[in-house]
Structure formats: structure tokens, C-alpha cells
Amino acid sequence: MALTLPAAAAIAVFGTLYGAGARGVMGVPLTLASSLLVFSGALQFALVALLGAGAATLPLLLTACVLNLRHLVLGAALRPRFESGSLRRALLAFFLVDETFGFAIAAGNAAEGRAVGAVTERTLLFSGVTCYVAWLVGTLIGALGGGLAVVESVAGAIFPVLFIGLASLAVTRRSHVVRALAAAVLTAAVALLLPDLRMLAPVVAGVVVALPGGDR
Amino acid sequence: MSPVVLVAIALITYGSRAAAVVLLPRPSPRFETILGRIPAPIFASLATATLLSDGGSLIGGPTLGAAVGALVVSPARSLLVCLIGGAVGYALSALFR
Numbered sequence A: 001m002a003l004t005l006p007a008a009a010a011i012a013v014f015g016t017l018y019g020a021g022a023r024g025v026m027g028v029p030l031t032l033a034s035s036l037l038v039f040s041g042a043l044q045f046a047l048v049a050l051l052g053a054g055a056a057t058l059p060l061l062l063t064a065c066v067l068n069l070r071h072l073v074l075g076a077a078l079r080p081r082f083e084s085g086s087l088r089r090a091l092l093a094f095f096l097v098d099e100t101f102g103f104a105i106a107a108g109n110a111a112e113g114r115a116v117g118a119v120t121e122r123t124l125l126f127s128g129v130t131c132y133v134a135w136l137v138g139t140l141i142g143a144l145g146g147g148l149a150v151v152e153s154v155a156g157a158i159f160p161v162l163f164i165g166l167a168s169l170a171v172t173r174r175s176h177v178v179r180a181l182a183a184a185v186l187t188a189a190v191a192l193l194l195p196d197l198r199m200l201a202p203v204v205a206g207v208v209v210a211l212p213g214g215d216r
Numbered sequence B: 001m002s003p004v005v006l007v008a009i010a011l012i013t014y015g016s017r018a019a020a021v022v023l024l025p026r027p028s029p030r031f032e033t034i035l036g037r038i039p040a041p042i043f044a045s046l047a048t049a050t051l052l053s054d055g056g057s058l059i060g061g062p063t064l065g066a067a068v069g070a071l072v073v074s075p076a077r078s079l080l081v082c083l084i085g086g087a088v089g090y091a092l093s094a095l096f097r
Helices: A004-037 A041-052 A057-081 A086-093 A098-110 A115-143 A149-170 A174-193 A201-210 B003-023 B029-036 B039-050 B061-076 B079-095
Strands: none
Touching: A004 A041, A004 A098, A004 A115, A004 A149, A004 B003, A041 A057, A041 B003, A057 A098, A057 A115, A057 A201, A057 B003, A057 B029, A057 B039, A086 A115, A086 B003, A098 A115, A098 A149, A098 B039, A149 A174, A149 B039, A149 B061, A149 B079, A174 A201, A174 B039, A201 B039, B061 B079
């Protein structure tokens, strides 16, 4: 679980950038409230961009719907591993973001037999709280005028490394490697040909390559 | 943006997270098999997405070096080793830039 700390540090840096950028378009109270209630970096950065461009309410809500579609897939992939009741799952759901999904899946894969459910849930909760606090602290620093621009480049490098590491942990069969490579190529193609759909490309590609064929 | 819109966006976001985790019944074994194939491609796709600029071109510099470093050591199937590989790749790229 200590491996969540580099991701949390990177999230704090991006939280600072978000806080610094958002306070100008929505004010300090709403900037802090947005991180407290929404906890979604991709969506919050998109909202700031839209508000900065003068967007009205409907585009904001539509953007939230579209960008959040990926949570349905992430949640569906995690659901078979959960064993607790609906109330506990409802609490855990708040902490479902790309990074915590990765940590939970990786920890569940490393666990054996009956422990998979408990380990997956515990990891989602721990990594979720860690990343949530990091996002809030970063937002607070940025909204109050602090800056960590010097480390932005290093923080930006953590995410590809993190996701490559998580992909390697999620691979348990040779066919998974082929599917992962196919998804990467598909994502790059979508980003190049349909840049407006870039945010949805990872989940769409993940689902498309998961459907055909069997497992070897 | 008003506080009401913000609350609506927060509800949409939480609803999307809870929909599958809370409301869906446990999937059938066949569907579970398909769901089990999803994580690796999604992570590979997310890694790819973080390496692309807004225009879809590959970003360069130390970030790409970090990704290459992590990719080289990824057969070790260890997150810690990938982080170390990424750090080495980042440092080498920054050094020879």
C-alpha cells in the first residue's frame, strides 16, 4: 500500500494546479467544494476549461455525464471481487478513480482465494482515502495561491509509469498482453483521428479489445 | 457555476461510480471472464493517453523516457520495479536532453 504514495504525491501536485487554475473562474469556496464533492481530476479540469470558455449549465452537465461513463466499466470490473453489503460498497464507490481502481485490481490479483474480496476492498479504501486527501490538500494549496510548478514535469511522468506498472500486474495470460497492446494502439488512433474523444478512448478501447476471443 | 450545478455534477459523478458497484448484481461467470480481461487493456490505454498531447502526437522528453524505462522492466511484474525503472528512464532522458 506504500506504493500509493508516489501516486498521491503526483495527485497533490495536480490538485495544486487545479486549485490555482479554478479559483480564477469559480472562486475559492466553489473550487474547494468541487474537489471535496466531485473528486475527479479529469472532469474538474474539463469544467474549468469549459467555464473559462463561458460554457452554460447544460454543456457542464453533459461533460460530466460523458466523462463519467468510464466509471461504469471500472465499477463493473471490480464488482465481482466485492463481497461486502451494499452500504459498504456505496461508501467504497466514492473512492473509485482510475488510480485506485488500478491499486485495488493489482492487490486483488496478488491475493489468494477467499482473501481477494477483503484485500480488494481494503486497498480501494486505503488508496482512495490517500488520493482523496492528497487531492484536497493540493487544491487547498493552489486555491490559496501556492504553487508547485517546478515539480509539474516530474508529477506528469508518474502517471504513465504507474499505469504501465499496473498493466504489467494485471496481465495474467499471454492473451492479456496482446489485448493490452491492441488497446494502446486503438487509444493512440482515436486520440489522433478523434481528439475530442480522447478522454473516453481508454475505456472504449479496453472494452472493445476485451470482448472477442478466448483466454490463452 | 452555481453551487446547485456543482452539486448536480457531484451527484452525476457519484452515481456513475456507484451504479455498477452497488446496484448491479454479481455478474455471471461468462460475463465475469470478459470483465476480467478489461483491466490490463485499460491500464495500457491510460498509459498511452498520458503520453499523447492534445493533438494526439507523442510527447517527448523525460516523461517519455520514464515510460520507456518502466516498459523495459515491466516483465518483472512489480510496481516498485516499474517505478524505479521509470525514475532511471526519467533521469537518463533529462541528463542526455
